[in-house]
Amino acid sequence: MNILWRALLRNRGKVTLGTFLIGVHQACEALVPILIGVIVDRAVATRDLGQLVLWVGVLAVLFLALTTAYRLGARLLMRAIADEAHLLRLEVAAKVLDPRTEVRTGDVLTISTTDADTTSYLLDYLPRIFGALVATAISAVGLCLISVRLGLVVLIGTPLVLLALQRAAPRITKRVAARQEVAGRAASLATDLVTGLRPLRGIGAQEAAAHRYREVSGESLEATLRAARTMGRFQAASSTVSTLLACGIAILAGWFALSGRITPGELVTVIGLAAFLGEPFGTLSAAPGWIASSRASAERIAAVLSVSPESPPPGQIPIPSVRGGECVGVVAESDAAALVELFDDGSPDVLVAPHHPELFSGTIRQNLINPEKSDLPSVLVASAADDVVAAHPDGLDHAIADRGAALSGGQRQRLALARALLAEPRLLVLHEPTTAVDAVTEHAIARGIRDLRHRPGSTLGTLLVTTSPALLAVTDRVIVLRDGEVVATGTHASLAATDETYRAAVLR
Template sequence: MSVLWRAVTRNRWRLLAGCVLIGLHQACEATVPILIGETVDLAVSTGSLLRLVTWVGLLGLLFLLLTTAYRNGARQLMRALADESHALRLEVAAKVLDPRAEARTGDVLTISTTDADHASYLIDYVPRIFGALMATAVSAVGLCVISVPLGLVVLIGTPVVLVALQRAAPLITRRVAVRQEVAGRASSLATDLVTGLRPLRGIGAQEAADARYHEVSRESLRATLLAARTQGGFQAASTTVSTLLACGIAILAGWFALTGRISAGELITVIGLAAFLGEPFGTLAAAPSWIATARASADRIAEVLRAWPGTEEAADPPVLPTDGECLGVVVETDPSALLQLYDDGSPDVLVAPHHPELFSGTIRENIILTEISGQNGLDGVLSASAAEDVVAAHPDGLDHAIAERGSALSGGQRQRLALARALLARPRLLVLHDPTTAVDAVTEHAIARGIRDLRHRPGSQLGTLIVTTSPALLAVTDRVVVMRDGEVVATGTHASLAAADPGYRATVLR
């Protein structure tokens, strides 16, 4: 509920203005049948032209007021809704871009779009519910003035109906949450399959991947249909009950008119209010379903926002290269926790992840990301990263267009372009995590020597830290540090460790 409460509080002034204006609109709507009834009794029945003109004029002013109130109220609410939806998307994006994040792409997609929209719709729901309550209250007062029993039907029947319908809200929340979870899983799997289509074809795993996606998509369809049936059944029940309540009021009023307990104008008022009450009754009856959907989406957003704390004091990296040093690090367990220690956002430090990220654009645009980098040294970078072969493979060269995420390139090509981008940035400390796992042995040796020659010429003050188990890369480092469970267990050159440390040989020379 924290996400929904924050949405209300940070849009409180627009929300307050929207509630007042929408409430005024609904109150005016409820007053229309009352004025029409009074017009019949006081003007039409008496045959007074002056009274008729007066009451028609009042009706005209009432319509002007309700129209103006609705337009201005809706404008305030739509602005608040759009701003809140945008704010939620930014919050989700900021969290999933955290280097500690491990959110699936499909989850990110559904949470930052569908769930952000559903949660922000609360800003629209609150004024509509307030307006429905205002309309019901004005109608109940008007009916009580005409006949106390008619007013009591509204005042007692409405809360009873709402309490009864509210019991279905938890079920709706659960099923909507399941639907969103499974839909995110299906979207994530689809994204992964499209990205890895070339490798899947290479190993002949298309049919297995197709079967897996078919299974997940069917599960998503079942969850969607179950949630839709639940919401549809609830909507049908709420509409039926609301209609029966309004019909009951109209039938009771007809009986009172036949027995002479109310006038013709009062009958018209009651019939008009009974017809009008279908709208606020429907809104109040549907409110539990709306809030349940908003809450389910808000819970999914809150889960993302809680997953990785925004502020956390980071520990110091356990090992750092000295000025001009090329340092190799062999981590015998998962290296992801180690890499997070170097990613402090400093412009002097660049951490190049193992899984390279490319975006739609040209090869040039994927390598040269800032004006500071520019074209200076581009040829040397392309040679050091062996990316010049990727450029030469396309007639357009550096201007060759790349699809989103580089899906048309091989894994080795993506790695080389990402490495070229990192080398061109020339950070004081460059941290590389297994930058050559998708290239052949000959290319790997060329890249290892290229990194060494580019960044560690005589007199260089640049530091490079390579987290890897590749012998080719470790062979060009000045020093190798072996880590186990966050602790340094061995230090030396690649040659000395390979000769004297059986554990090192088992990890690296396998």
């Protein structure tokens, strides 16, 4: 997937117009020293007031044009950059939110922020390169009109400088990619450590975890320094070469003026163009490094977007049918996760609550998504989340950290279950929703789910993928899956009484 090419295509309108306007701005910038030279020769040297007023007026119009072109062009390009970065973040988020896609958390952070921004900057780099080429071409033509030798220095020297600097682009790409890769590993490890801080303290492993993070952080620092050194050397070389080229033009022009080959106005033009050419030369010499950075980030984004979700082969795992008003339990000895994924197809009538709940920073109320529904108290009781709310003075307005880091595993599970129950989907699929709660709470939750969703006359269906006897006991029927096949069906009580394998799997 060519992320850079696609970015250009879907922003081609803004980029095309923005590039044209930046080209106009740079063309006007290059014409400024040429016009000043004309003013010196035609108005100052001849003391002609009419010519002075005329050419100063032309210069004022030129400044108005270059200012307007830059403001409009920069605004278009900044909008294109922001839109593209936003779209890339949405695509990365959609890919990693698919439970079937495995991507390290730290990689998600760096790819959706740094890499998305660096990739979208290409939409600014190319117009700037185009503008620098326009400015260089106009300056070269202006110098040729004054002296062919001066023009040839620009026309020949610029491509040679660019070709020499381009040789460093592959190394820059490699170093930037390595830096982002190690930074992703460090961020991922830090996220895992923060999430599992309580268990680590419980087993006394916080020092070992901290040592491991210091190692990865050190690797990230070293990779960052290597990339910075490479970019620093490249920028130093490009600036030095660009400055030397501009100085060479100015020195050559001074010699021509002393020998009488050019007029005072032409000398002013040459000196002005030599000073001005430092900007486009700097842009053109830095361009390979910019492109290399964008390409490195684009390759990391493409690697994530090209990951294919791992789906079980069609027909390998039977999909249990759940009738309206029915509560069905599924004991899948080895296919539980794959079975749950089969229901996660984005249907508005089906809600899949994963085994590992995700909470975000905010209040308990905000995490419940729709806490204004009239049956909120019943939902909190059914999920045993009323204890979590009551444990804090602020109640529903209690602030929780990202991923619920300050909550216990059982509290996170109960809040996630409350959120799922509050949505009232036609079919609710729950995958082991009570593994982090105690036995008493588990029985209360099982009865609460049954009473809330399957009261008389209810048309709602619930599928419990679990091995919890408390949850299975409130189901209408239980389906036992083994190696992708249905091996037993019946009530929890009947299976527990007659199937020894079932007893071994669920009775504990």
